[in-house]
Amino acid sequence: MAGLDxxxxxxxxxxxxxxxxxxxxxxxxxAGGNVVLTSRTQEAAEAAAAQVNGTAVGVGAHAVDEEAARxxxxxxxxxxxxxxxxxxxxxxxxxxxxxxxxxxxxxxKTFDVNLxxxxxxxxxxTRAWMGEHGGAVVNTASVGGMxxxxxIGLYNASKAALIHLTRQLALELSPxxxxxxxxxxxxxxxxxxxxxxxxxxEVSASVALGRIGEPADIASAVAFxxxxxxSWITGETMVIDGxxxxxxxxxxxxxxxxxxxxxxxxxxxxxxxxxxxSLGVGFAEVMRPxxxxxPGAAQGLALRHAGAARFSRxxxxxxSGCRTPRRRSPGPPSxxxxxxxxxxxxxxxx
Ligand SMILES: NC(=O)c1ccc[n+]([C@@H]2O[C@H](COP(=O)([O-])OP(=O)(O)OC[C@H]3O[C@@H](n4cnc5c(N)ncnc54)[C@H](OP(=O)(O)O)[C@@H]3O)[C@@H](O)[C@H]2O)c1
Numbered sequence: 001m002a003g004l005d006x007x008x009x010x011x012x013x014x015x016x017x018x019x020x021x022x023x024x025x026x027x028x029x030x031a032g033g034n035v036v037l038t039s040r041t042q043e044a045a046e047a048a049a050a051q052v053n054g055t056a057v058g059v060g061a062h063a064v065d066e067e068a069a070r071x072x073x074x075x076x077x078x079x080x081x082x083x084x085x086x087x088x089x090x091x092x093x094x095x096x097x098x099x100x101x102x103x104x105x106x107x108x109k110t111f112d113v114n115l116x117x118x119x120x121x122x123x124x125x126t127r128a129w130m131g132e133h134g135g136a137v138v139n140t141a142s143v144g145g146m147x148x149x150x151x152i153g154l155y156n157a158s159k160a161a162l163i164h165l166t167r168q169l170a171l172e173l174s175p176x177x178x179x180x181x182x183x184x185x186x187x188x189x190x191x192x193x194x195x196x197x198x199x200x201x202e203v204s205a206s207v208a209l210g211r212i213g214e215p216a217d218i219a220s221a222v223a224f225x226x227x228x229x230x231s232w233i234t235g236e237t238m239v240i241d242g243x244x245x246x247x248x249x250x251x252x253x254x255x256x257x258x259x260x261x262x263x264x265x266x267x268x269x270x271x272x273x274x275x276x277x278s279l280g281v282g283f284a285e286v287m288r289p290x291x292x293x294x295p296g297a298a299q300g301l302a303l304r305h306a307g308a309a310r311f312s313r314x315x316x317x318x319x320s321g322c323r324t325p326r327r328r329s330p331g332p333p334s335x336x337x338x339x340x341x342x343x344x345x346x347x348x349x350x
Contacts, residue, residue, distance in 0.1 A: 003229035007032030010080040014063050014121060015090025017044035019189035020140060023215030024087050027223040029053045034080045038072060063090035063117035073124045083129040085226045088118035089140040095154040102154050114158035122169060130177045136226040139166050139181040143241050146183060163237045170235030178234040180225045185241025187213035205250055208243025
């Protein structure tokens with residue numbers, strides 16, 4: 001696509017020693033840009049830079065350390081001569097549980113790293129370069145900033161504030177600087193491990209696109225937003241979540257269930273079959289006219305007939321074939337395995 005080339009542009013990506021930040025740095029480098037990657041430690045930042053193509057540089061800079069941030073911006077300008085792209089990606093979540101159970105320390109850390117740092121770095125980048133020459137900023141928010149959910153309310157509040165901050169900065173810095181955000185769903189990173197590691201299959205099944213996110217899914221969207229291909233987009237938050245925000249996907253994927261007459265009135269097909277057999281009438285003969293009149297009924301009854309041995313202890317043995325419909329039978333194994341027995345409660349979106 002025209003306009004995706006970042007040759008000659010220079011980007012600073014905070015929190016880029018691993019996960020989404022490292023993937024973003026790679027994407028920008030692959031599009032031709034120079035990249036400065038930050039982390040809390042110089043070693044981790046350098047190790048990450050070594051994994052990125054081209055001229056990448058690693059800088060140890062805690063996201064809320066103003067002096068370190070200033071040094072990083074200065075170094076970027078000295079080294080590459082411009083600072084065209086800033087990705088405020090460093091994020092943290094030290095608070096788990098109800099919001100009112102959190103202390104001021106956890107609140108301050110969450111909001112310092114997730115909200116204040118983007119303000120700090122955007123201010124420095126704007127004053128040093130972008131305010132005069134133009135530029136593009138992307139903040140890593142979260143779909144958690146768009147919904148309420150248990151246990152990570154403080155983190156989500158910081159991301160909701162970041163989404164609002166994105167719109168505010170987009171106006172304040174217009175028309176020279178574009179400011180956008182991405183809102184990832186659950187992505188395979190260390191920060192989000194608690195949300196997917198032990199139950200990836202279940203989380204994947206609940207998402208419309210059937211899998212959790214990979215860091216590269218977010219990185220390609222960021223590379224687009226900072227490029228000229230997005231030159232008329234500002235103040236936006238792009239949701240990249242495989243359809244998570246759409247809601248629980250599993251009920252939409254269930255196989256249509258053929259409803260048989262036996263399902264409706266609670267007649268056990270196995271017992272019906274045995275009853276006809278006791279009268280000397282074949283099951284198939286009986287079903288032929290029923291199949292013509294009630295599509296699906298024959299199949300439904302046949303399936304249930306196949307599982308009749310399993311239910312034989314539950315049905316009356318007097319040959320009546322009728323019983324109170326206490327619960328639907330789970331059906332034979334092939335039918336059961338394609339349908340979850342129940343839809344578990346929605347998990348955290350992150
Ligand atoms: N993964 C998800 O499901 C998900 C979903 C929505 C949003 N997000 C957001 O995506 C961003 C990246 O998270 P991730 O999932 O990629 O996590 P991650 O793999 O744990 O990476 C976090 C990165 O941030 C750095 N970092 C942490 N605290 C920092 C600080 N105070 N100053 C500078 N760097 C710091 C870490 O480097 P060092 O440890 O080397 O300092 C690391 O490079 C965060 O803003 C997060 O909130 C993630």
